[in-house]
Amino acid sequence: MSRNADGSLSIKGDSDALIVKGLVALVLAMFDGRPLAEVAGLDAAGFFAAIGLKDHLTSQRANGLASMVARIKAEAAKG
Numbered sequence: 001m002s003r004n005a006d007g008s009l010s011i012k013g014d015s016d017a018l019i020v021k022g023l024v025a026l027v028l029a030m031f032d033g034r035p036l037a038e039v040a041g042l043d044a045a046g047f048f049a050a051i052g053l054k055d056h057l058t059s060q061r062a063n064g065l066a067s068m069v070a071r072i073k074a075e076a077a078k079g
């Protein structure tokens with residue numbers, strides 16, 4: 001994860017596990033390229049709930065997804 005010169009966030013991620021690869025793709029689509037100030041206001045949990053994702057994840061994967069989002073928001077908050 002890095003910050004671009006224009007103040008946006010650059011995120012890269014991958015996984016060997018196909019399910020996790022898909023979760024990473026969702027997170028990247030939501031946060032990559034967004035201005036740092038905008039990242040804090042994004043409701044990732046609300047989006048995931050709206051598409052019914054929580055109903056299809058184990059608690060371990062749901063926790064991992066929440067941790068990814070929390071880390072991205074924490075890094076963005078550092079400015």
